[in-house]
Amino acid sequence: MFYVYLLQSQSNPKKLYVGYTSFLEDRLEQHNTAESGYTSRFQPWAIIYYEAYGKRTAAIERERQFKRHANVMIRLKSRLGLQ
Numbered sequence: 001m002f003y004v005y006l007l008q009s010q011s012n013p014k015k016l017y018v019g020y021t022s023f024l025e026d027r028l029e030q031h032n033t034a035e036s037g038y039t040s041r042f043q044p045w046a047i048i049y050y051e052a053y054g055k056r057t058a059a060i061e062r063e064r065q066f067k068r069h070a071n072v073m074i075r076l077k078s079r080l081g082l083q
Helices: 024-032 038-042 056-068 070-079
Strands: 002-009 016-021 045-053
Touching: 002 024, 002 038, 002 056, 016 024, 016 056, 024 045, 045 056
Parallel strands: none
Antiparallel strands: 002 016, 002 045
């Protein structure tokens, strides 16, 4: 399985991060142990949403949709009370 996930910084709740992986728990650990560039500045992180896909290409496309459409992130932040 491949996962598209949304992280929220626990130290700065306005910071969100979208990514994809085939090992969700391992990837979260990487984000929380400074093994990942951007996210190392806003640790710790928590997974607040994810979607599972059977094909890597589907997960990559979904991640791109999240990142491409800033209004989706704005709406998510609004729903989470982050604005």
